[in-house]
Amino acid sequence: MGKHLVAIFLSFILMPWSALAVAKQVELVGAGATFPYPLYSKMFYSYWKTTGIKVNYQPIGSGGGIRQLTNLTVDFGGSDAFMSDEALAKAQAKILHIPICLGAVVLTYNLPGNPEIKCTPNVVADIFLGKIRRWNDKRIEEINPGIKFPKIDIMVIHRSDGSGTTFVFTDYLAKVSKEWDGKVGSGKAVNWPVGLGAKGNTGVTGLIKHLPGTVGYTELGYALLNRMPAALLMNKHGRFITPSTASVTRAAAVPLPNDTRLTITNADAPDGYPLGGFTWVLVYREQAYKKRSMEKATELVKLLWWMTHEAQRYTEPLHYGQLPEQAREKAEKIIKSIIYDGEPILQ
């Protein structure tokens, strides 16, 4: 009896490995940003249906994705924030950034009747700095004629966990406000001068929905899903832009550097929504590392090509911004530069 139990136990432990040994099919493993996870799981599912190639993506956060890639435990990493020059220099080999889609961050709030409000960059910065403390502040009323604001305190809600959404938002604030840049700065987690923290997009939307007088930032998809209002933001050209997947794609239609490492907040696009950013897949340029097979490298490159081309049709329905033409061209060049043992994989 005891021996049987041991045998059963051992077979359970060994099962995953034996299954892998039987199925010779290439399986790609990725890990990283949680933000594009819904899109990636949709993409990878239909990729598996059409090609039979399994892609396993673990949404452990951008930082975790970069760590896993540098530890060589995954085939690709996902990140909402690009790696700094310093971090890239520290990596053992050249890492490439391939843009996959765009995300928009919206300013959402809880006011009686939830009117559609407009915001200028200075007002947003001063609310999050704690300088504008009440909803009926003159500066808010000035840009929103016709809306009656209640005489209640503004309660700021921010993310308590480190996140790419916070990075996009604080990067925007640091660009539009010198004071924010000096006092707080930008990052995935910052030292917030005011407000309450909530975990994840769901936490932020939950808290805003439950507390009147709150204002916070969240990803576009979450605001739409929860039927929450989203403020119109004034862009660099002085126009108030409604947040949408289309308007954030327009914002990304700006000259990009060749490695696509650029934040597109407060971008110089006339009709672009100023609060958005790319999300990237990170891979090593030289794919012949740690005894990886040529086959695996080829499949990875094929997948990346598919993600930046055919799979773009999955972006809009899931509230992600499509890659603009220029970004796709840059992505093509980067994918073509991937090599195996010095030889380019894609001709």
Add this chain to the structure above:
Amino acid sequence: MANLFSSKPKVLSRTRGLWAEAAFQKTLSISALAILVLLTAIFLSLLIHSSPSLKAFGLTFFFSQTWDPVSSRFGALVFFVGTLLTSFLALLICLPFSLAISIFIGEYFREGILSSILKQVTELLAGIPSVIYGFWGLFVLVPIVRDLEIKLGILPHGVGILAASLILSVMVIPYAASISREVIALVPSDIKEAGYSLGATRQEVVTKIILPYAGSGIMAGTLLALGRALGETMAVTMVIGNSNILPHSIFSPGNTMASVIANEFTEATGRLYLSSLIEIGLLLFLVALTINFIGRYIIKKVSIRA
């Protein structure tokens, strides 16, 4: 007769029995040692991984209020205060309830359906996943606290130290109550009978004999419950407000050590940031360990007396 004792199978089974005995003993001692090794290993790995921040900040880490990942300046005071404040407040709130439950089950109704139902229900409380407490807190408790704050004329956050302490107190009641109950049941019946024979009422026996006798044991039970409150993460992070500013009243939002680790660990890039989070883990480990040791020491003293 002689071959009865020298029969081969018997000798074999005898040696087999000895071998099994030795193996059994070995297994036990190895498992026991493994726990000790594990604990030391956890402590050492925390210490090693937090060394960059230990070196960079030294003692100021424990007194600094700033937690700024952008400029890489880290201090644990806000989280340390938040943890201790919520835990002790939770203990204070839970004490009357856990005491009442333990006196009720331990003295008034030791047997019977009512006491077994009550016992089961209290223990069930310990089995509820903490995320469920968190949701309940966010949707039920926070609006109540918010209404209270509106009545008192304070900025109505709803979330904050008070909401977190209330949730924690519900969560630690089963731990505090079960140990207190056992200590109360341990009070020798001859002392109690002596009390009754002198004409004491039941209430007098409870307050003048049982509670003084079991007092330190009850305190130890509560201290062990505190260990649970210190490390609680999920439920607390959902209702505490996660604001890295030193709380100035029980209505202010705050943050705890466990909560900041859970929140920021996944996206912590940079060596100093990561090692500062690990140093908070080390601090939490030491605080929990200290409180557990004190609790066990008191229990030991009590059980010798009883």
